[in-house]
Structure formats: C-alpha cells, structure tokens
Amino acid sequence: MSDIGKIVANLQDEMIENRRLFHKTPETGWFTFYTTAKIAALLDSYGYTLKMGREIVDVNSRLGVGTSQKQQEAKERAKALLSDKEAKYLDVLEDGLTGVVATIDTKRHGKTTAFRFDIDCVDVTENASSSHRPAKDGFISTIPGQMHACGHDGHITIGLALAKALAENLSEFNGKFMFIFQTGEEGCRGAVAMEPTGFLKGVDYLLGAHIGFQAKVSGGVICGVNKFLATSKFDVNFTGKSAHAAGEPEAGRNALLAAAEAALAMHGITRNSQGVTRINVGVLRAGEGRNVIAPNGYIACETRGETTELNDFMRQKCFDIVEGVAKIHGVEYEITQTGGTAGGDSSPFVTELFYEAASESPFIQDDKIVKNFDFGACEDFAHFMRAVQKQGGQSGYMMIGSNLSAGHHNSCFDFDEKTLSAGLDIFLRASYKLNGN
Secondary structure (H helix, E strand, C coil): CCCHHHHHHHHHHHHHHHHHHHHHCCCEHHHCHHHHHHHHHHHHHHCCEEECHHHCCCHHHCCCCCCHHHHHHHHHHHHHHCCHHHHCCCHHHCCCCCCEEEEEECCCCCCEEEEEEECCEECCCCCCCCCCHHHHCCCCCCCCCCECCCCHHHHHHHHHHHHHHHHHCHHHECCEEEEEEECCCCCCCCHHHHHHHCCCCCCCEEEEEEECCCCCCCCCEEEEEECECEEEEEEEEEECECCECCCCHHHCECHHHHHHHHHHHHHCCCCCCCCCEEEEEEEEEECCCCCECCCEEEEEEEEEECCHHHHHHHHHHHHHHHHHHHHHHCCEEEEEEEEEECCECCCHHHHHHHHHHHHHCCCCCHHHEEEEEECCCCCCHHHHHHHHHHCCCEEEEEEECCCECCCCCCCCCCECCHHHHHHHHHHHHHHHHHHEC
8 A cells, every 4th residue: 555645645634624623512521422423424424334322331331420411411512513414323322322433344354453532522621812723723612611632632533534544445455444432531431331342352453542642742653652550530428427516526427537537548558569559639528617527528539550450459448448437437438430441551563563654654753753652641542452452452552743732631732733644644554554455
C-alpha cells in the first residue's frame, strides 16, 4: 500500500472539520448521546456493522453514572442537535448506555485488529478569550462547564478517518477490523462496564493512542507506553447522629471525626516493596453547624498501583480503615465505587509495530521518535489492553506528539491539528502491516 500519505492528506480537511464539530459539542461520561449518535451514523454510512447499548455495556458494571435528570437533559439536548437519521440511535442508548463498537469484515482470512478511541470530555469551562484559538475561530464549547480539554475530540476524529480509509480500501486488507468508541474514560468508568459484554473475544491486536501527554512536540511520537497504573476510585459516606455539642455531646456519633480520621489513616498506609503505589483523598465534607455533633461525613478517594495487584492492596487497606474508624466512632458507612481500571505495559510487538510505522511516516520526524516511555499514570485503555493480552493477543498504546497551548484538563487546552494526520498515518500503516494482503 504505497499511497498511504496521499490518503491521509486527502482526509486532512475533513478531519479538521470533524474535530471542530465535536469540540463544539462536548459531553461527559455516560452522557455522550450526541457524540455517539454522530459517530454511529458516520460508521453506518461507511459500511460498518454496529453494536450499541446493552450489546456493549453491562448495565450492572457501570460506575459513576450520574443522575437520571442530567441524563435526560443531555439526551434532549442531543435530540435537538441531531438530524432524524442520527437521532434514531438515541433509543438504544437508553439511560446513558453510550458508545459504539463497529466491525467490518474483508471476507478474507486474517487476523482481527481492533482500535479504541475515547469520546468523552471533562468538566472544565473553556476559556472564551480571543487569545484562545477555539474561541477566536468559532469552535469553542457550546455547553457550559464542559470542554474537550484532553484531546478526545481529536481521538474521535482520527478513529473516524481511519474507519473511512480502511472501508474505502478494503480490497487491500484481510481479516476483520473493529472500532471501539468508548465513553467514560475520564474517571476510568467506561472500560470496566464494556469489557464484561465479551466483544473483545477473538481480538488478536488492540491498538490505542493519546494526543500529547508526554509527547509534547508536533512531529514526534512515543511508540510504546508502559507502566500504566491501575486505579480504584470510590466515595465513602459516613452516617452518625447529631446532638448538641455542649449540652449532650455523649449522645452524638461524630461522622466528621470518622471521615477525618479515615482520610489521615489512608494517607498513612504503608507502601509496598513490590512497586509504586498512590493514595489520595481529594474531597472531605462534613457537618451541619458549629455547635452540632456532625451526623454526616463524605470523602472522595482514589488509589493507584503499578500493577493491578498493588492497587488491590491499597484499595483493601482503605476499606479496612473505613470499617475500623466506623466502629471506633459508632457510625454507619457506605462505600460507592465510581471508577477503576487495570495496570500494565504495552506489548513489545505493538511497540515495534508503531516504531516501524512512525519511521515510515512523512508526518513524523525520525529524531522525535521515542520508542518506550514509562507513563506512571492511569488510562482506561489499560483495562481493555490487559483483557486482550490475557487471552493471548497483543496490545499497545502510543502518544502522538503535538504542540499544546496548555496542559491537559486546562481551560486553555488546544492541540496542533496537524497531529490528526500524523496519528491517522501511523494507524493506517500499522493496519496494513497487520492485515495487508
């Protein structure tokens, strides 16, 4: 397949247009109704077979779902923005079962190669000043308090362009291709709910990527990302008993003290000799009044570990602490898990695959190629990656270099749109190396 660069160049304007469309209409987590419907309609027009709703999301495994009121508001907003042809997909998405898995079969014997692209935004209010390019050029977020401040609008765009390029050149390939457009990456909520439905069974290769992060220069790429940290995210609500703090303190059960003591004890958990671990209590709220024994306490927590086993160690220690302090203070507690994903490393085979593709790409500069990098953070892709590797497949993750206007999750975040062509080119070359005939 000698004309990959030309195929990519011909899709460049379309990619920029799509990126800006999705940037204007960001949606968080399980509220990605508009985004999912738009993606589904395009994939259907390319000739892909779609799976949606309960086929790809296990309802009982969803975390951090949000309120039914906000879901309905997001669904109604999406319906108002979509064409009738696009809006037909909303019914199967029910109460937030968003995301799409699309497949196309060449009808020739070969491997099954899958790609994962995340589609949700973050809860950030976008900078509206004229110095911010999306505001200046008219594609700033139209939804208050929500913004594609992590590059997922670019990921969607690369995924759709890749799907189109493969479908239009299907005669040059063997086997099957699968596209996973996943919601709920932020907070690590999506993969854990999608993976149990079993659609990954039979996948030989799973490829993923992210714009930016440690690849901060346009024309560069990190081919193999390793040391994904596993994580667990959970909330703890303590319920005590109120009483007059001076007149009858012995009658109260202090949930504030329970929450505070739990937070301190969690940060004192002994570290593990087997690898890196993390703990953070990011929110503590409690109490009702200055002279009232606090009947309520709330903490928002997360653990991380270099491996899934190390993260499990940290999470269990936290749960033990919650149980212990609840007994000490005579309060009740409830733990709600809101997110989580596995840890792991990219398969060396896929790292080499990305390296070879990047070395051939006219959009990548050889002196800006980094072969391996230890991430030391979390990404929901790792849950899918671990599942494919456990069944004998190969999976890996790259970072596509881009000049950034600000860091990820910042209100001024924006990336160099030339990055879209670089990402598409590497994915397309990797696809041909795996499935080309």
